[in-house]
Amino acid sequence: MKALYGSTSDEIETFVIAQGLPKYRAAQILDWIYQKNVLAWDEIKNLPKDALQKLSGEIRLTALEPGEEKKAVAGGPTKFLFKTPDGHFLESVLISQKDAPDSREGEETIPQGRRETVCVSTQLGCKIQCAFCASGQGKFTRNLTAGEIVEQVARISRMTGKKITNVVFMGMGEPLDNYEATLKAVRILIEPWGFAFGARRVTVSTSGITPKILEFVKAVDGRVRLSVSLHSSIDEVRSSLVPINQRYPLKELVSALRRINQDLKREITFEYTLIAGVNDSDEEAEGIAMIAKPLRAKINVIPYNPIAEFPHKAPTPEATERFCDQLERRGLRVTLRQTVGRDIDAACGQLRLDRMSAR
Ligand code: SF4
Numbered sequence: 259m260k261a262l263y264g265s266t267s268d269e270i271e272t273f274v275i276a277q278g279l280p281k282y283r284a285a286q287i288l289d290w291i292y293q294k295n296v297l298a299w300d301e302i303k304n305l306p307k308d309a310l311q312k313l314s315g316e317i318r319l320t321a322l323e324p325g326e327e328k329k330a331v332a333g334g335p336t337k338f339l340f341k342t343p344d345g346h347f348l349e350s351v352l353i354s355q356k357d358a359p360d361s362r363e364g365e366e367t368i369p370q371g372r373r374e375t376v377c378v379s380t381q382l383g384c385k386i387q388c389a390f391c392a393s394g395q396g397k398f399t400r401n402l403t404a405g406e407i408v409e410q411v412a413r414i415s416r417m418t419g420k421k422i423t424n425v426v427f428m429g430m431g432e433p434l435d436n437y438e439a440t441l442k443a444v445r446i447l448i449e450p451w452g453f454a455f456g457a458r459r460v461t462v463s464t465s466g467i468t469p470k471i472l473e474f475v476k477a478v479d480g481r482v483r484l485s486v487s488l489h490s491s492i493d494e495v496r497s498s499l500v501p502i503n504q505r506y507p508l509k510e511l512v513s514a515l516r517r518i519n520q521d522l523k524r525e526i527t528f529e530y531t532l533i534a535g536v537n538d539s540d541e542e543a544e545g546i547a548m549i550a551k552p553l554r555a556k557i558n559v560i561p562y563n564p565i566a567e568f569p570h571k572a573p574t575p576e577a578t579e580r581f582c583d584q585l586e587r588r589g590l591r592v593t594l595r596q597t598v599g600r601d602i603d604a605a606c607g608q609l610r611l612d613r614m615s616a617r
Pocket residue numbers: 384385386387388391392393394395429430431432465606607609
């Protein structure tokens with residue numbers, strides 16, 4: 259245990275007992291770090307001074323260094339930059355939505371105007387190297403720890419004074435390529451002794467590491483939301499955009515999603531970055547319908563946001579509208595999302611920094 263942030267209830271209990279403190283102190287510490295988001299030992303008010311001194315001499319409380327925030331256009335998302343203890347930087351985003359278009363999430367109702375979503379990073383860099391994503395082009399440095407993942411949520415809440423309602427694993431990195439830390443972070447976010455988020459308010463996004471998807475969904479008992487980056491219904495095109503498709507082609511991915519859908523009756527969302535002349539054909543619309551309809555999956559269409567280093571072009575608003583119409587005509591539920599990454603120098607080039615736009 260390198261920092262208390264990122265520890266489970268059992269781990270903190272073991273640690274507290276090893277320090278000669280009564281077991282109930284663990285519950286107090288958990289409450290302070292995950293419910294009250296304290297970031298310094300001296301902010302913990304109900305532990306005796308000598309106990310605090312002893313504990314702080316043994317272990318760091320936080321896994322990250324203080325961060326800075328960079329605001330985008332008015333009403334848009336805010337990017338946060340945090341430093342790891344070994345001197346690397348990672349980015350997270352807060353997306354504030356005044357009018358939540360989907361005000362019911364599972365059994366929970368989100369009051370209008372109160373959706374505050376933190377988009378967390380899970381790796382420093384990314385090995386998947388999607389053809390349109392800035393994060394995939396840089397050097398992969400390392401996986402983040404569970405503490406470094408969940409602390410992004412606590413720090414943003416503290417820095418903004420906002421109560422965070424949703425967490426999406428859509429920042430830098432492929433969450434399922436950092437499987438253990440992602441799973442641990444998800445547990446800390448949804449367990450009652452942790453942040454206690456409703457499980458349906460936590461979404462894990464993946465580029466499609468099929469065996470890990472099955473393992474992850476089983477491990478969380480299908481409770482958290484799953485979002486899959488589709489980007490094409492044609493293997494050749496998808497492989498050129500999301501290279502992991504060469505290893506886990508569409509047939510394999512779709513069959514795994516069908517199992518999840520049938521066994522756990524859980525809804526799946528597809529992310530679809532729309533690129534002019536690459537994946538915006540009628541053939542694609544038909545292919546998406548073939549994949550998504552049996553799964554009753556929702557499609558988030560994200561118009562490509564041009565990046566200087568990449569040759570791809572953004573679709574025109576008319577072409578985007580037409581493509582969404584093609585999907586809707588085939589009976590699919592479609593949400594058009596707008597990337598605003600350009601405004602704030604986004605972490606994960608395309609998918610990641612988006613905000614809902616009423617369609
Ligand atoms: S889109 Fe996601 S999975 Fe693909 S390279 Fe970027 S961070 Fe990695």
